[in-house]
Every structure is written in structure tokens, then in C-alpha cells.
Amino acid sequence: MVEEGRAGKWCILQTSAGRTLPLARALSAAGYEGWTPRRMESRRRPRSTVTIDRELAIAPGFVFVPSRHLDDLWRALALPVCPFPPFSVFTVGRRVPEISGTDIQGLKAEETKADIEWQAFVDRREKKLKRSQRYLYGRGTVVRVADQDSMLGMVGVVAGGNDRVAQIEFSNGHKWNIETWRLIPDHVDAALSGKDAAARTAMAS
Known part of the structure; x- marks a missing residue:
């Protein structure tokens, strides 16, 4: 002003x-x-x-x-x-x-x-x-929850799923189905914007 x-x-x-x-x-x-x-x-x-x-x-x-x-x-x-x-x-x-x-x-x-x-x-x-974004994470990929308040920052391993929803197994043995757009590979800084993270997401089958 x-x-x-x-x-x-x-x-x-x-x-x-x-x-x-x-x-x-x-x-x-x-x-x-x-x-x-x-x-x-x-x-x-x-x-x-x-x-x-x-x-x-x-x-x-x-x-x-x-x-x-x-x-x-x-x-x-x-x-x-x-x-x-x-x-x-x-x-x-x-x-x-x-x-x-x-x-x-x-x-x-x-x-x-x-x-x-x-x-x-x-x-x-x-x-x-x-x-609207879809990402396919290969089984065994380590990912971090980047956009879900109740699980923000949690790290788990992809146990299955598809390009829309991935099944993530956490260290306590619990498995959760999480939309793939909410995830980023764990090596990516969680502070990155969704756009930047998407650009660096590893697509694997």
C-alpha cells in the first residue's frame, strides 16, 4: 500500500x-x-x-x-x-x-x-x-507423507497399489492406503512445493 x-x-x-x-x-x-x-x-x-x-x-x-x-x-x-x-x-x-x-x-x-x-x-x-496428479511408486520405494495433516512427515515403504493409491507400510507394521499425490520420495526435502516435488518424483513400476 x-x-x-x-x-x-x-x-x-x-x-x-x-x-x-x-x-x-x-x-x-x-x-x-x-x-x-x-x-x-x-x-x-x-x-x-x-x-x-x-x-x-x-x-x-x-x-x-x-x-x-x-x-x-x-x-x-x-x-x-x-x-x-x-x-x-x-x-x-x-x-x-x-x-x-x-x-x-x-x-x-x-x-x-x-x-x-x-x-x-x-x-x-x-x-x-x-x-489430479498420478504417480506410480515401485514396491519397496521409501516415501514420505507430504500432504496429509494427520500423517504429515511420516516415512514408510510402498507395499503395493497403483498410480492413484499406494499401500504404505510404516515402521509399526501398519499399512495405509494413501493417494499418491500426497507422497514424495523420502530423499526429496519435504519443504519443496508440490510442483517441485512432482518434477523430481521417481516414476517406477
């Missing part, structure tokens, strides 16, 4: 909906601390099964900038070619209204909520992807 302006005041810039994020990014890159609340969205491409993640503006058309940068922004607008995507300073009559940090708390809260919801979605998506 950007710092608030002098005495916590902000001015409002207006632009088109499609230029909201480019304007905020360009202003921030130039040191003007442009901010607009954002959220992520996952959408399927038309006529395709491929999904793409994209960033969207929560308040399209509005970018907030600390008021201490206002004079610089006026100068930028006066240039023959403005270095930023087209925008205007929001005015009421001849006055530029300034807002305080508390005035945009609602937007900040909305952005935080969107971030939490997106992370929950990403976690569910990654879990679903992991569950």
Missing part, C-alpha cells in the same frame, strides 16, 4: 476504465505513488479450455495520488505530450477536492477482502491440480 500524502491528503484522478491500472502503474513508476484498489480474476479464454488470471480495477476510472504531487501532475498535463496515460484531475468548480486516508478506507478494505478471496481460490485450484 502506498503512503498517504502530506497530512494524509489525496487527490483524485479520472481516466477511462481501461486505463485505470496502466495509469496507476505509470504514476507509481515515476514516483507519484498512484494507487487504485485492485482484484484478481480467473477467466476462461473464449472457445478454449485455457484459463487466464488477470488484474482488474475495483473502482474503474479512478486513481488516487498523494496531494503533495498535485503540482507535478499539473505540469505533466501542461506538457505537449503527457508522459502518462490520458487523465484529468477531478475538480469541483475551480477547486480540487482533497480526501483523507479515512475516506478511502472502504476501498482499502475491499481490496484486502479481494486479496483474501483470491488467495483462497488459488489454494483451492492448486489443491485440485495436485489431486
Whole structure:
């Protein structure tokens, strides 16, 4: 989150909906601390099964900038070619209204909520992807449980099974059927991500 302006005041810039994020990014890159609340969205491409993640503006058309940068922004607008995507300073009559940090708390809260919801979605998506993976471990392979809270970190030996479920025998003699996506070879660091672990999983028959 950007710092608030002098005495916590902000001015409002207006632009088109499609230029909201480019304007905020360009202003921030130039040191003007442009901010607009954002959220992520996952959408399927038309006529395709491929999904793409994209960033969207929560308040399209509005970018907030600390008021201490206002004079610089006026100068930028006066240039023959403005270095930023087209925008205007929001005015009421001849006055530029300034807002305080508390005035945009609602937007900040909305952005935080969107971030939490997106992370929950990403976690569910990654879990679903992991569950779809199949690994075939040969009998006698030493494996570690990497994704099951009640057995996390336990090491056992593959006693049978297939590419979906492996029968694991533990040191106490108990045998459990465990989905193969929850397992990694014991020589792989259990701290590796599921993607990295999968890339290094030994496939054996």
C-alpha cells in the first residue's frame, strides 16, 4: 500500500476504465505513488479450455495520488505530450477536492477482502491440480507423507497399489492406503512445493 500524502491528503484522478491500472502503474513508476484498489480474476479464454488470471480495477476510472504531487501532475498535463496515460484531475468548480486516508478506507478494505478471496481460490485450484496428479511408486520405494495433516512427515515403504493409491507400510507394521499425490520420495526435502516435488518424483513400476 502506498503512503498517504502530506497530512494524509489525496487527490483524485479520472481516466477511462481501461486505463485505470496502466495509469496507476505509470504514476507509481515515476514516483507519484498512484494507487487504485485492485482484484484478481480467473477467466476462461473464449472457445478454449485455457484459463487466464488477470488484474482488474475495483473502482474503474479512478486513481488516487498523494496531494503533495498535485503540482507535478499539473505540469505533466501542461506538457505537449503527457508522459502518462490520458487523465484529468477531478475538480469541483475551480477547486480540487482533497480526501483523507479515512475516506478511502472502504476501498482499502475491499481490496484486502479481494486479496483474501483470491488467495483462497488459488489454494483451492492448486489443491485440485495436485489431486489430479498420478504417480506410480515401485514396491519397496521409501516415501514420505507430504500432504496429509494427520500423517504429515511420516516415512514408510510402498507395499503395493497403483498410480492413484499406494499401500504404505510404516515402521509399526501398519499399512495405509494413501493417494499418491500426497507422497514424495523420502530423499526429496519435504519443504519443496508440490510442483517441485512432482518434477523430481521417481516414476517406477
